[in-house]
Amino acid sequence: MLLQKRDYFAMNIPRLQHNTQRHITMCTRAKPQAGDKGFVSKGLGILEWSGKVVPQGLLVSGVKEGWRQAWKLMVQELAPQDTSGSYIRQSYSFTAKSSEIKNEAGRYHLYLGNACPWCHRVLLAYVLRGFNQGVVSFTQLGSDPTKARRGGWIFTQQDPDPVWGAQDLWEVYDLAFPGWQGRCTAPLLVDKTEGRIISNESKDIVGFLDGFKLHGLNQITFRPQELSAEIDSLCEKIYKNVNNGVYRSGFATSQAAYDSAQVSLYNTLDELEARLSQNRFLLGDRFTQADLWLFPTICRFDTIYSGIFRCSQKLIRTDYPNLNAWMKDVWQFKGPENCLQVSDTIDIEAACASYYTSLFPLNPSGIVPSGPRVKGLGLQLPAGRGENSIDSNCFKA
Secondary structure, X not given: OHHHHHHHHHHHHHHHHHHHHHHHHHHHOOOOOOOOOOOOOOOOOHHHHHOOOOOHHHHHHHHHHHHHHHHHHHHHHHOOEOOOOOEOOOOOOOOOOHHHOOOOOOOEEEEEEXXXXXXXXXXXXXXXXXXXOOOEEEEEEEEOOOOOOOXXXXXXXXXXXXXXXXXXXXXXXXXXXOOOOOOOOOOEEEEOOOOEEEEOOHHHHHHHHXXXXXXXXXOXXXXXXXXXXXXXXXXXXXXXXXXXXXXXXXXXXXXXXXXXXXXXXXXXXXXXXXXXXHOOEOOEOOEOHHHHHHHHHHHHHHHHHHHHOOOOOOOHHHHOHHHHHHHHHHHOOEOOOOOOOHHHOOOHHHHHHHHHHHXXXXXXXXXXXXXXXXXXHOOOOOOOOOOOEHHHHEEEO
């Protein structure tokens, strides 16, 4: 028997040596590194090695809660919340009366940001009234919170600050109002002659542009006196439920706050859709401030807000045919050939990139969706709602 066992081992030594060496090689071989062919990252593999120590459910619940609390804290830093988890937009610090504006060409300067819908409404008013850099100048800010010392607005090499030579918008606030500690928001209107801030409230600034009297400007108004009460009421509803409604949806930190914002948002969009089924514009056959208030949100809706702000219950281009046609109608408004047009008031591609990369708590990956842009939204297609001259579609001043 002993001889038989000895002979067996002698016969199989080469195979045993081979298998042992193979096992040692497998155990000591360096782990694949990123860049190696076939490399697959599995993170830290926590679920694999912790399974016998900590139940998976407990581990997942703990990490999930920790992640949520960190996310909630970051969102609150970005967008102040009330106790219910609802976003509360802070009030503006600089407001002024239209009587303070002097009808002097070259005296005033605007700071605007492409991504911001409040800046967009100001630039729309600027374009529709036929302003140019010689009458009221403006700078298009860059959006980069990693370079801005406070807030997110900076100056770029292509569009530097022509008034103070500032590095970012915070420096403009600090130079125009030394020791400034508040928020550094755009739009911002400044008086270059006196070196001071006039207003950072878009409603005020639109009012100033609407009332500015100077030869050469389009003699139109967005707020005719006979419709002022109706315009103010509708603008308030649009601002609360639509303009701010998408932000209240996106920055909500509780399900109840999000659901509430969504109900008021879509109820109001349904109402506006019904209005536009009867009229070319929100208050009849002429463009008013109510249309001006609505346009910046609607042209961003499918591309930006449906994704990053979770407003995907209905889309403009598929569920609101009249709002969709109205959006194209306004986009295609035409003024004099040597002036900016409505289609020049927003770079949708850049705006989309700004939202998805700057609002880190809402999109930690920084990945920008392919989404619809100008072509995908069909903004270049016929609206079928009438001819598109600015002059003939607005009220005369």
